[in-house]
Amino acid sequence: MPAPWAEPEYNPSSKELLDRIVEVIGDASISSKDVQIKNVSKWVINEVVAERYHDGEDVFCLGDAVHRHPPVNGLGSNTCIQDAYNLAWKIALVEQGKAQRSLLDSYTTERQPVGQTVISRANQGLRDHDPIWDAIGRKEPTLEGRQAAWAELSEGSERGAARRERLRKAVDWTAHALMAVGVEMNQRYDSRAIYLADEEGPRPELPEDPILHYQISTYPGQRLPHAWINTRNPGKQLSTQDLAGKGRFCLIMGHGGERWREALKRVGEELGVRTVSWTVGWGLDYEDVYGDWTRRREVRDAGCVLLRPDRFVAWRAMDMVEDCEGKLRTVFRHMLGLDNPPPREDGHL
Ligand SMILES: Cc1cc2nc3c(=O)[nH]c(=O)nc-3n(C[C@H](O)[C@H](O)[C@H](O)COP(=O)(O)OP(=O)(O)OC[C@H]3O[C@@H](n4cnc5c(N)ncnc54)[C@H](O)[C@@H]3O)c2cc1C
Numbered sequence: 216m217p218a219p220w221a222e223p224e225y226n227p228s229s230k231e232l233l234d235r236i237v238e239v240i241g242d243a244s245i246s247s248k249d250v251q252i253k254n255v256s257k258w259v260i261n262e263v264v265a266e267r268y269h270d271g272e273d274v275f276c277l278g279d280a281v282h283r284h285p286p287v288n289g290l291g292s293n294t295c296i297q298d299a300y301n302l303a304w305k306i307a308l309v310e311q312g313k314a315q316r317s318l319l320d321s322y323t324t325e326r327q328p329v330g331q332t333v334i335s336r337a338n339q340g341l342r343d344h345d346p347i348w349d350a351i352g353r354k355e356p357t358l359e360g361r362q363a364a365w366a367e368l369s370e371g372s373e374r375g376a377a378r379r380e381r382l383r384k385a386v387d388w389t390a391h392a393l394m395a396v397g398v399e400m401n402q403r404y405d406s407r408a409i410y411l412a413d414e415e416g417p418r419p420e421l422p423e424d425p426i427l428h429y430q431i432s433t434y435p436g437q438r439l440p441h442a443w444i445n446t447r448n449p450g451k452q453l454s455t456q457d458l459a460g461k462g463r464f465c466l467i468m469g470h471g472g473e474r475w476r477e478a479l480k481r482v483g484e485e486l487g488v489r490t491v492s493w494t495v496g497w498g499l500d501y502e503d504v505y506g507d508w509t510r511r512r513e514v515r516d517a518g519c520v521l522l523r524p525d526r527f528v529a530w531r532a533m534d535m536v537e538d539c540e541g542k543l544r545t546v547f548r549h550m551l552g553l554d555n556p557p558p559r560e561d562g563h564l
Contacts, residue, residue: 226255227255229247229252233246233247233250241358241361241362260285260338261283261334262284262334262335262338263282263283263284264281264282264283264331264334265280265281265282265327265330267323267327268281268298268322268323268327269319269322275306275319275322277302278295278298278299279291281298281327282294282330282331282333284333284334284337285340287338287340287344287392288336288337288395288398290333290337290398290399291337297402300525301325301525302322302326304525305318306319308488313486313487314550314551314552314553315552316552317407317552318407318550318552320406320407321406321409324405324406325404325405329402332402340389340395343385343389343392344389346381346384346385347386347389349385351365351368351382352367364378390427395426395427396429397424397425397428398426400438401421401430402438403418403436404437406436407549407550407552408523408529408550409435409436409527409528409530409550410435410529410546411435411530412549413530413531413532413533414434414435418434419434433511434513434528434531435528435529438526439456439459439522439527439528440455440512441455441456441507442503442507442508442510443504444495444501444502444503444508445501455467456526458491458501459524460522460524460525462489463524464483464490464491464523464547465491465492465521466479466490466491466492466493466519466522467493467494467508467512467519467520468494468495468520469495469496469499469509469517469518470496470516472516472535474535475532475535475539476494478540478542479492481540482540482543482544486547488547496516513531514531514532514533514534517535518531519531521543521546523550
């Protein structure tokens with residue numbers, strides 16, 4: 216039988232709440248003179264994700280409407296905002312007639328697996344607190360049992376040391392909820408809105424603990440790696456993240472990569488999409504002040520990394536290619552669904 220508080224119509228009275236508070240604190244002397252219930256806000260723990268975020272036509276769902284989970288790991292609002300960030304530029308390009316509707320299909324393909332990961336992690340994060348409650352005796356059924364377990368934590372005995380060790384390990388494990396950079400950053404997209412055809416090797420493996428650690432890479436479908444950059448006459452410190460976004464496709468290259476810039480401009484104008492390009496390196500648009508970009512970019516100086524407006528890597532070239540304009544055109548037309556477009560009846564592309 217489910218616990219009463221799991222029922223939507225469960226509306227505890229102030230007396231019932233006070234009884235529960237007394238039970239939790241374990242002090243029967245507490246009365247309504249000491250505790251006043253001012254407000255009750257009900258909240259139900261969920262572990263649900265929609266199978267599809269898009270009905271294939273004009274309905275797109277995002278945010279808590281498609282993924283619901285407890286606040287552990289703090290993955291709620293940011294996942295909702297990421298959904299919107301993923302979808303907005305795609306809708307804009309399709310509405311402007313610059314991309315096929317197939318671009319919109321990538322929304323579910325890319326974001327639903329993220330939702331699945333997030334609801335699982337947040338709920339696991341909640342379950343991971345169980346060993347803490349256990350170690351401090353919170354799960355003992357009687358007040359005496361809880362007090363005895365709590366007292367054990369102060370004991371200079373083998374028993375006390377063992378309980379403290381259990382507690383320490385349980386607290387350490389909560390790093391998977393409190394310092395979990397990996398679960399936020401290891402989002403990897405694989406869809407038609409990513410161009411993988413030029414990749415010679417497989418996607419880099421995830422770190423041994425992908426919840427805690429982030430695999431930095433410019434492999435298409437990954438997040439743009441952060442690196443601090445600056446101007447030659449030091450100005451405001453920037454991140455590579457600041458170069459991208461703002462509704463534009465962004466190309467980053469180094470020495471010998473300048474031809475990409477002209478090519479991008481021409482292809483962008485031809486397809487009517489907004490683009491921007493930056494060179495990063497010694498004496499270029501931006502200085503790679505700590506060398507982090509060079510360490511993280513995984514392409515050679517004359518190669519380039521193309522970012523979508525949502526700052527995910529769309530494609531990269533390991534080095535300069537002979538027909539860089541043709542290459543960029545192929546990549547963009549693939550992403551926007553313009554190669555072999557299916558016929559539309561409404562006169563759009
Ligand atoms: C206790 C708690 C703690 C949290 N802590 C964190 C945290 O630390 N970090 C974090 O990132 N996230 C946290 N979250 C999660 C975060 O608050 C949610 O993921 C986020 O607010 C969901 O945003 P949303 O826009 O998708 O939905 P909502 O914020 O629920 O917005 C939906 C809106 O639609 C309105 N609405 C509903 N039906 C209709 C209708 N028929 N017509 C018109 N309007 C309607 C609602 O009134 C509401 O304003 C927490 C959540 C809870 C409950």
